[in-house]
Amino acid sequence: MYKVGLSVFWCILQSPATEAQQHRFGIPSCPNTTTFTINSTYQANRDTLLSSLSSNVTRGVFFYNTTAGKSPDVVYGLFLCRGDISTSACQVCVTYAATYISRRCPLDKTAVVWYEECFLRYSNRNIFSVVTETPTIYFLSGRSSVVTISEEDRFEQFVLKVINETIAMAESRPAGVSKYVTRVENISSFQTLYIRVDCTPDLLGADCGRCLRRARAYIPAGR
Numbered sequence: 619m620y621k622v623g624l625s626v627f628w629c630i631l632q633s634p635a636t637e638a639q640q641h642r643f644g645i646p647s648c649p650n651t652t653t654f655t656i657n658s659t660y661q662a663n664r665d666t667l668l669s670s671l672s673s674n675v676t677r678g679v680f681f682y683n684t685t686a687g688k689s690p691d692v693v694y695g696l697f698l699c700r701g702d703i704s705t706s707a708c709q710v711c712v713t714y715a716a717t718y719i720s721r722r723c724p725l726d727k728t729a730v731v732w733y734e735e736c737f738l739r740y741s742n743r744n745i746f747s748v749v750t751e752t753p754t755i756y757f758l759s760g761r762s763s764v765v766t767i768s769e770e771d772r773f774e775q776f777v778l779k780v781i782n783e784t785i786a787m788a789e790s791r792p793a794g795v796s797k798y799v800t801r802v803e804n805i806s807s808f809q810t811l812y813i814r815v816d817c818t819p820d821l822l823g824a825d826c827g828r829c830l831r832r833a834r835a836y837i838p839a840g841r
């Protein structure tokens with residue numbers, strides 16, 4: 619039995635994990651380069667933003683962007699959930715992310731946290747409709763697949779071709795529209811290839827495509 623699970627998710631590559639372990643592995647990035655002071659207006663706005671993000675996960679809303687406060691203390695924030703999870707799983711992930719990010723990056727003006735199922739980002743700069751490729755993070759399944767296909771090269775070419783087609787579909791979507799695209803291909807009667815890609819919907823299709831093609835380069839051969 620050979621299953622390939624592969625997805626490119628906001629420049630994140632991931633393999634399917636089991637339901638139970640998904641929200642545990644938060645990977646925060648808090649550069650600590652610009653910080654705010656305790657009990658400042660920025661902190662109050664950041665906290666308001668985080669709670670409004672987690673309270674705005676509703677049925678079918680897997681992406682949300684909003685701001686809190688006024689200049690010069692305005693905070694921009696957004697979250698994206700993976701397109702194949704339930705509303706309640708998205709809710710759990712975003713709520714967890716909001717709590718975790720304020721604990722791990724307590725005084726950061728800008729921060730992001732990634733999970734298998736969602737990511738959440740906030741900043742003192744406008745991050746809407748802007749491609750962010752750093753920091754980059756990639757999740758790869760710890761277990762490598764057993765390749766039973768004899769013509770490995772041809773198989774890799776096939777996977778790349780399907781990835782290319784999937785990226786092209788996401789790329790063709792305009793700004794404001796979901797970039798979530800999935801493909802399932804039967805390789806043989808007992809082997810299936812699953813691919814999913816996503817970008818935040820606020821991005822232009824072309825920007826999303828560029829990001830995904832960069833992410834594609836992280837996929838190791840033979841997996």
Ligand SMILES: *[C@@H]1O[C@H](CO)[C@@H](O)[C@H](O)[C@H]1NC(C)=O
Nearest residue numbers: 647648649650722723724725
């Ligand atoms: C930033 O500061 C927080 C709190 O002091 C700390 O937990 C975190 O590791 C720091 N991150 C970096 C990248 O230094």
Ligand SMILES: *[C@@H]1O[C@H](CO)[C@@H](O)[C@H](O)[C@H]1NC(C)=O
Nearest residue numbers: 654655656657658659661662
């Ligand atoms: C921040 O505000 C909290 C609650 O009002 C207060 O307990 C704490 O002492 C304040 N911290 C600083 C450093 O001002």
Ligand SMILES: *[C@@H]1O[C@H](CO)[C@@H](O)[C@H](O)[C@H]1NC(C)=O
Nearest residue numbers: 669670671673674683684685
């Ligand atoms: C959703 O976010 C908006 C700000 O964009 C906020 O005004 C509103 O209270 C939030 N919704 C809920 C249910 O908290």
Ligand SMILES: *[C@@H]1O[C@H](CO)[C@@H](O)[C@H](O)[C@H]1NC(C)=O
Nearest residue numbers: 682683684685746747748820
């Ligand atoms: C969310 O992002 C879009 C696209 O950049 C922007 O037009 C919109 O104003 C943002 N929404 C809020 C509430 O800031």
Ligand SMILES: *[C@@H]1O[C@H](CO)[C@@H](O)[C@H](O)[C@H]1NC(C)=O
Nearest residue numbers: 775776777778779780782831
């Ligand atoms: C996938 O697209 C890249 C360019 O983005 C190209 O170099 C590569 O040959 C394509 N691979 C396949 C198998 O179509």
Ligand SMILES: *[C@@H]1O[C@H](CO)[C@@H](O)[C@H](O)[C@H]1NC(C)=O
Nearest residue numbers: 802803804805806807808810
């Ligand atoms: C793949 O195989 C399954 C089970 O054999 C079948 O139900 C499904 O329709 C096939 N899908 C495609 C796209 O051929």
